[in-house]
Amino acid sequence: MMDRMIAGKLESKWLEEYPLLKKVVQTEEVYWENPSWRPYQTVADALPIKQGEIDEAAALFQRFIPFFTEAFSEAELPGGKIISPLKGISEMKKELEAFYGMDFNGDLWLKCDNELPVAGSIKARGGFYEILQHAEKLAIDHGMIEKDGNYAAFHSEKFQSFFAKYSIAVGSTGNLGLSIGIISAKLGFRVTVHMSRDAKDWKKEKLRSYGVQVVEHPADFSVAVEKGREECAADPACYFVDDEDSKALFLGYSVAARELEKQLKENNIQVDEQHPLIVYLPCGVGGGPGGVTYGLKQIFGDHAHCIFAEPTHSPAMLVGMMTGMHDKVSVQDFGIDNLTAADGLAVGRPSGFAGPMVEHLLSAIYTIGDDELYKLLYLLNRSEGITLEPSALAGMYGPYQLTGNGQKLKETLRKSNGRATHVVWATGGRLVPEQEAKQFIAEGKRLMNE
Numbered sequence: 343m344m345d346r347m348i349a350g351k352l353e354s355k356w357l358e359e360y361p362l363l364k365k366v367v368q369t370e371e372v373y374w375e376n377p378s379w380r381p382y383q384t385v386a387d388a389l390p391i392k393q394g395e396i397d398e399a400a401a402l403f404q405r406f407i408p409f410f411t412e413a414f415s416e417a418e419l420p421g422g423k424i425i426s427p428l429k430g431i432s433e434m435k436k437e438l439e440a441f442y443g444m445d446f447n448g449d450l451w452l453k454c455d456n457e458l459p460v461a462g463s464i465k466a467r468g469g470f471y472e473i474l475q476h477a478e479k480l481a482i483d484h485g486m487i488e489k490d491g492n493y494a495a496f497h498s499e500k501f502q503s504f505f506a507k508y509s510i511a512v513g514s515t516g517n518l519g520l521s522i523g524i525i526s527a528k529l530g531f532r533v534t535v536h537m538s539r540d541a542k543d544w545k546k547e548k549l550r551s552y553g554v555q556v557v558e559h560p561a562d563f564s565v566a567v568e569k570g571r572e573e574c575a576a577d578p579a580c581y582f583v584d585d586e587d588s589k590a591l592f593l594g595y596s597v598a599a600r601e602l603e604k605q606l607k608e609n610n611i612q613v614d615e616q617h618p619l620i621v622y623l624p625c626g627v628g629g630g631p632g633g634v635t636y637g638l639k640q641i642f643g644d645h646a647h648c649i650f651a652e653p654t655h656s657p658a659m660l661v662g663m664m665t666g667m668h669d670k671v672s673v674q675d676f677g678i679d680n681l682t683a684a685d686g687l688a689v690g691r692p693s694g695f696a697g698p699m700v701e702h703l704l705s706a707i708y709t710i711g712d713d714e715l716y717k718l719l720y721l722l723n724r725s726e727g728i729t730l731e732p733s734a735l736a737g738m739y740g741p742y743q744l745t746g747n748g749q750k751l752k753e754t755l756r757k758s759n760g761r762a763t764h765v766v767w768a769t770g771g772r773l774v775p776e777q778e779a780k781q782f783i784a785e786g787k788r789l790m791n792e
C-alpha cells in the first residue's frame with residue numbers, strides 16, 4: 343500500500359504513534375479512553391464559554407415561547423418549550439444485560455431528544471437556537487423589538503415580510519436541515535438546505551412541504567457544507583449555518599444540561615462521588631454531544647462522565663481527537679469510506695469548534711458497527727416500545743463497551759457499587775415514517791436471527 347501524507351505526516355507514522363488507529367482504519371469497533379482528559383477544576387478557568395453564556399442561551403429559548411405557541415399548535419410544540427422527557431428504561435436494561443452478559447452496576451435512563459418537538463431530533467436544540475438568535479439580532483438591530491417585548495410578534499405579517507429579505511443556508515445529512523429549514527421557513531426567511539447523499543428522501547420531502555429549497559448533492563457531508571458555504575458567501579443577505587464550525591449551535595445544545603439536571607432531581611437521582619453520572623452521546627461533527635458535554639461538566643464537574651459514540655465507518659471525532667489534529671484530518675484521509683446506515687452520524691470531518699472545546703472534558707469515544715445499531719434498535723423497540731432512527735442507538739452500546747474495554751471509568755463504575763446512573767442520549771427518530779421504522783425493526787430482528 344502507498345504510504346500517504348496525512349496532515350504533514352506519513353500514514354505509517356500516524357499508525358505507529360497511535361496503535362489503536364490501526365483498528366479504526368480497519369473499521370473495527372474500538373474503545374478509546376481520552377488521554378487529554380483532565381480533572382475539571384484544573385481546566386475550568388481556561389474554558390472559553392462560561393455558565394453565564396449558557397444561561398443566556400436558555401433565556402433566549404424562554405423569550406421565544408410566545409412565538410412558538412403562536413407559530414405551532416399545542417400538539418406540535420407543547421407549551422412552546424423545546425424540551426424532551428427523561429425515561430427510565432429498566433426493561434431495556436434487562437434485555438441488554440441478558441444479551442451482552444453484563445452488569446450495569448446502576449440504572450439505565452433514556453434522554454428522549456427523539457421526541458423533541460417539530461424537528462424530532464437533537465438538532466431542534468442547536469438548529470433552532472442558531473436561527474432564533476440570528477432572527478432576534480436582525481429584529482433588534484432594525485428596531486423592531488426589544489428583549490423584554492412580546493415575541494409573539496415574530497409570528498406576524500410585518501416580521502415575515504422583513505425576514506423575507508434575508509436568506510439562510512445550511513449543509514446537512516438530513517436532521518440539521520430539517521431543523522434549520524422548518525424554523526427558518528416559519529419565521530419567513532428564504533432558506534436553502536444542501537443535502538448530502540445520505541439524506542433520506544422523506545426528510546427532503548418534508549422540507550419541501552414547508553417551502554424550503556432543497557439542493558441534493560451526490561456527495562458526502564463536507565461537500566454539501568462547502569457548496570452551501572460558497573453559494574451563501576456570494577449573497578450579503580445570506581446567513582450560513584456552519585455545522586463544521588458553529589458556536590451558536592454548540593450553545594443551543596449545551597442548554598440541555600440544565601434540563602437534564604432538573605429531571606435528575608425530579609427523579610431523586612443523586613450525582614456525586616458515590617453516584618457517578620455516565621452519559622453516552624451519538625457523535626457526528628461533535629456539536630451536539632460536545633455542547634451537552636460542556637454543559638454537563640459545568641454543572642457536575644468530575645461526577646459526570648461523557649462518552650461519544652460513532653459509527654465504525656465514520657469515526658470523525660475519534661480520528662480528530664486521537665491525532666490531536668481535529669478538523670485538519672478526515673476519516674477519508676485514512677481511507678475510511680464514511681458510509682453508514684447512521685445517516686445522522688455520517689460525517690467524515692469533525693467540527694473545528696466542538697473538538698477543541700471538549701478536549702479535556704471528554705472521557706472516551708467508542709465506535710459501533712451498523713449491524714449492532716440495528717440490533718439495539720430492535721431490542722429497544724421490543725422491550726420499551728420506543729422506536730429510534732439507527733444513529734440514535736449509538737449510545738446504547740456504551741455500557742457494554744465500557745464494562746468490557748474501559749479502564750479508568752470501569753473502575754469508577756465498579757466502585758460505585760450499583761449506584762451509577764447511565765443516561766443514553768436518544769438523538770432522533772420521532773419523524774421517521776412508519777414504513778421505514780418497520781424496516782429498521784425488521785432488519786434488527788433479522789440480524790438477531792429471530
Ligand SMILES: *Cc1c(COP(=O)(O)O)cnc(C)c1O
Nearest residue numbers: 517626627628629630686769770
Ligand atoms: C446530528 C445528529 C447527531 C450528532 O450531532 P453532531 O452535532 O453532528 O455531532 C446524533 N444523532 C442524530 C440523530 C443526529 O441527527
